[in-house]
Amino acid sequence: MAFPTTNSQEELPAVNQILQSCGQAPVTTLDQTNPEVAIAYQTLLEVSREVQAEGWTFNKELNFEFVPNTDNEILIAANIIQLDLSDNAANVEYKAVRRNGKLYDPVHHTYKWTGFSKVVCDVLWLFDWVDLPQPIKDFITARAAAIVSTRIVGDTNQFQMLQQKEAYCRAMAMEYECNQGDYTYFGHAGDTNSYISYQPYKVLLR
Numbered sequence: 001m002a003f004p005t006t007n008s009q010e011e012l013p014a015v016n017q018i019l020q021s022c023g024q025a026p027v028t029t030l031d032q033t034n035p036e037v038a039i040a041y042q043t044l045l046e047v048s049r050e051v052q053a054e055g056w057t058f059n060k061e062l063n064f065e066f067v068p069n070t071d072n073e074i075l076i077a078a079n080i081i082q083l084d085l086s087d088n089a090a091n092v093e094y095k096a097v098r099r100n101g102k103l104y105d106p107v108h109h110t111y112k113w114t115g116f117s118k119v120v121c122d123v124l125w126l127f128d129w130v131d132l133p134q135p136i137k138d139f140i141t142a143r144a145a146a147i148v149s150t151r152i153v154g155d156t157n158q159f160q161m162l163q164q165k166e167a168y169c170r171a172m173a174m175e176y177e178c179n180q181g182d183y184t185y186f187g188h189a190g191d192t193n194s195y196i197s198y199q200p201y202k203v204l205l206r
Contacts, residue, residue: 021145074103082124135176142169
């Protein structure tokens, strides 16, 4: 399963918002030969990845099933930011990390998942800009604008003003996350996550 990770036409309004926040003129295309546009665009991509890497309701998928190929290996899509074996008894003796574009088991030192019809993991996806919720887009844009301000302007007052906007947008993003996640003291509600009580056998594994 794979998703696109860029869409310049959708990202153009965000880049223009960044440029205007820094006192620069808006553009009609994402011309990478323009240094200011290139900085704004690359910063937007960097911040988008950083923010999504925090893990939000919209891009976190628990208990996602990977099926080994004919070589008993599992190839990892480039748009997966993070993955880990899901918490269940079947995975106690195994671990999983990304290595060379594949799912690797550092416990048994192998890429081979022989005997597994499927491997269940918790995944963080990197989504295309067009698929991001609006509060997350606003937060990413505001953070990118503050960073770009330091890179191409260097005005302390402007940076402080943009930081205030960033803080406000993050608060709105967290409000959205709390509403979407239906969080409780025990984690997520429903099947998205479950509270896992103390398990004595894990102490014995140390």
